[in-house]
Amino acid sequence: MLxxxxxxxxxxxxxxxxxxxxxxxxxxAELASFCEFGQPTRQIVTLSxxxxxxxxxxxxxxxxxxxxxxxxxVSYRACFKPQLPRFFIERLTQPSDVVYDPxxxxxxxxxxxxxxxxxxxxxxxxxxxxxxxxxRLRPPTLAQVEARLREINLAEPGEFPEELLVFYHPDTxxxxxxxxxxxxxxxxxxxxxxxxxxxxxxxxxxxxxxSPGFFSVxxxxxxxxxxxxxxxxxxAKRNQTPPRRDIVKLILKKSxxxxxxxxxxxxxxxxxxxxxxRFVNCPxxxxxxxxxxxxALVVTSPPFLDVVQYADDNWLRCWFLDxxxxxxALTVPKxxxxxAVAMTNVFHELQRVIKPGGHVAFEVGEVHGGKTKxxxxxxxxxxxxxxxxxxxxxxxxxxxxxxxxxxxxxxNKGTNTNRIVLFQKS
Numbered sequence: 001m002l003x004x005x006x007x008x009x010x011x012x013x014x015x016x017x018x019x020x021x022x023x024x025x026x027x028x029a030e031l032a033s034f035c036e037f038g039q040p041t042r043q044i045v046t047l048s049x050x051x052x053x054x055x056x057x058x059x060x061x062x063x064x065x066x067x068x069x070x071x072x073x074v075s076y077r078a079c080f081k082p083q084l085p086r087f088f089i090e091r092l093t094q095p096s097d098v099v100y101d102p103x104x105x106x107x108x109x110x111x112x113x114x115x116x117x118x119x120x121x122x123x124x125x126x127x128x129x130x131x132x133x134x135x136r137l138r139p140p141t142l143a144q145v146e147a148r149l150r151e152i153n154l155a156e157p158g159e160f161p162e163e164l165l166v167f168y169h170p171d172t173x174x175x176x177x178x179x180x181x182x183x184x185x186x187x188x189x190x191x192x193x194x195x196x197x198x199x200x201x202x203x204x205x206x207x208x209x210x211s212p213g214f215f216s217v218x219x220x221x222x223x224x225x226x227x228x229x230x231x232x233x234x235x236a237k238r239n240q241t242p243p244r245r246d247i248v249k250l251i252l253k254k255s256x257x258x259x260x261x262x263x264x265x266x267x268x269x270x271x272x273x274x275x276x277x278r279f280v281n282c283p284x285x286x287x288x289x290x291x292x293x294x295x296a297l298v299v300t301s302p303p304f305l306d307v308v309q310y311a312d313d314n315w316l317r318c319w320f321l322d323x324x325x326x327x328x329a330l331t332v333p334k335x336x337x338x339x340a341v342a343m344t345n346v347f348h349e350l351q352r353v354i355k356p357g358g359h360v361a362f363e364v365g366e367v368h369g370g371k372t373k374x375x376x377x378x379x380x381x382x383x384x385x386x387x388x389x390x391x392x393x394x395x396x397x398x399x400x401x402x403x404x405x406x407x408x409x410x411x412n413k414g415t416n417t418n419r420i421v422l423f424q425k426s
Contacts, residue, residue: 021357024390024424027091031056031393046392050379053421055392061087069115070260071136075205076106077224077313080363084395084418085109085299088361089116096273097296100353102284102346107133109299114273115266121278121295123287126328128317130279131204135197137274139262145255148195149248154178161319166231167208167216169244176215176247179203180320202254204317206247213250217242224313285345293355301363302343303330304374340377347385351425360387360423375419387423394419 034041034056042057061083068082085108089099099113100121107129110120114137122133157174158181164173183200186192192200208216208225217240220226226234235241280289284302318325333339350360360382364374375392383389395418 021424023092023357024359024422027422028054028056028391030091031058031060031391034058034060036060037062046375046379048376048379050383050389053379053389053392055394057394057396060393060395069112069266070258071111071115071139071262072108073258074106074132074136074201075209075221076132079106079108080301080418082108082112084363084420085112085361086116088297088299088359088420088422089113089118092359092361093118093297098294099297099299100290100295101298101300102287102350103300103302104129104133104279105301107136110277110279111136114270114277117269117272118296119273119276121290123280123282123284123290125281125283125330126314127281127323128204128314128321130281131197131321132201134277134279135194135201136258137270137277138194138198139259139267139270140195140198140255142252142256142259144195145199146252148199149251152179152182154247156181163228164316165242166228166235167219167242167316169242172215172242172245172247176203176207176320179247180322184322198255199251200321202251202258203247204320206250206254207316207320212243212245213253215245215247215250225316227312227315285342285349287349287353290353292352295350295354296358298350298354298358298360299363300361302346304365336372336377340381343378344381344384347382347387347423351385351387354425356425358425359390360425361420362423363418363420365417365419373419375421378421382421382423387425390422390424392419392421 032041032043035058037059039058044055044057045052046055061081072082085099085101089112093099095117097118098121099109099118100123101107101109102123104110104122104124105126107122110122110133114120120137122129124130154175156178158177160174160177167173168176179199183192183196186196206213206215208214208219210218210221217235218238219231219234278290280287282289315325318328333342347360354360362378362382364378379389379392
């Protein structure tokens with residue numbers, strides 16, 4: 001629970017929370033005095049089974065949706081804004097430090113770290129995540145994208161799953177299947193290069209959506225794919241049939257958008273760290289491919305209980321990449337106690353990979369209509385793994401988006417705040 005205090009101290013000293021480092025003391029002091037967006041910081045404490053932890057509440061990064069590099073404009077369900085990892089990366093690391101996300105999703109933390117000249121490491125049990133992340137560290141030019149697309153024979157016959165005609169015009173589906181066959185052949189022959197990887201990532205993000213910028217007829221937003229039965233209902237309700245789409249034109253258009261902020265300076269920055277990037281596809285508690293005591297900072301957000309059904313959302317993307325979603329063992333526990341055990345195991349692995357003095361910024365949210373505040377559960381998990389709790393940061397802002405397709409107001413349902421528990425390794 002949260003209790004208000006008039007003048008809270010910096011992190012309390014105890015056997016579980018020894019003297020904070022100068023870095024964390026400076027960070028806490030900055031949060032206490034932060035007023036960049038016109039509001040003073042509210043200072044409270046979070047009470048949990050681990051005791052009391054200083055907590056700072058404010059709008060610490062902007063609510064504007066587009067205030068970030070264009071390279072981040074990749075759709076994925078339940079991802080945080082790039083401003084969140086940037087806030088911690090800029091304050092708790094130096095250039096060339098390793099920044100890691102064990103639940104990287106669309107790759108927001110690694111990509112933002114790379115843009116800031118830090119070495120990006122990432123992991124996700126979902127192989128889609130690697131497809132979405134790695135290509136953005138080596139962005140091609142638009143001319144290179146156009147030239148490669150001209151080389152691909154989109155008239156080559158391939159698999160033709162007729163059930164997908166609920167989403168696509170027959171000619172569009174044939175070209176999607178030809179593109180799928182091209183990527184599959186390149187993977188089998190082990191000659192899928194960085195340019196192919198970029199095209200695959202962009203095509204993956206154009207499969208379905210709610211505007212003419214996607215390969216499909218109107219459907220739900222592109223971070224999830226509805227079932228075949230649900231799409232039939234949407235088509236009937238809207239009296240729509242899938243139109244012919246020019247997939248080459250749409251891939252070029254999306255590539256141009258993603259590359260909009262990629263200046264020569266950005267390319268040089270990414271080039272300094274791309275060769276040292278590491279991405280693994282493992283359970284977050286079993287990343288033995290990563291060396292011990294190598295990471296300066298972790299910024300991550302784990303699955304929030306069973307709030308988001310990743311396998312259901314990504315079934316069509318898995319089809320495009322020839323992945324069986326049933327083989328992806330995602331962490332979606334329904335009970336808070338089971339979730340806490342899973343997170344404690346993750347913290348033990350983070351304790352292994354983080355260097356002494358390094359930090360973990362562990363972002364969670366309030367779920368179950370605000371009744372469950374996961375930071376209260378996270379604090380004992382980190383302490384059980386040997387981390388020192390430093391503080392809790394709550395980014396509280398008025399959301400500017402409403403999930404109109406669901407009829408959901410983000411200020412009434414869903415996750416309305418970023419709640420980050422900051423730990424440090426002794």
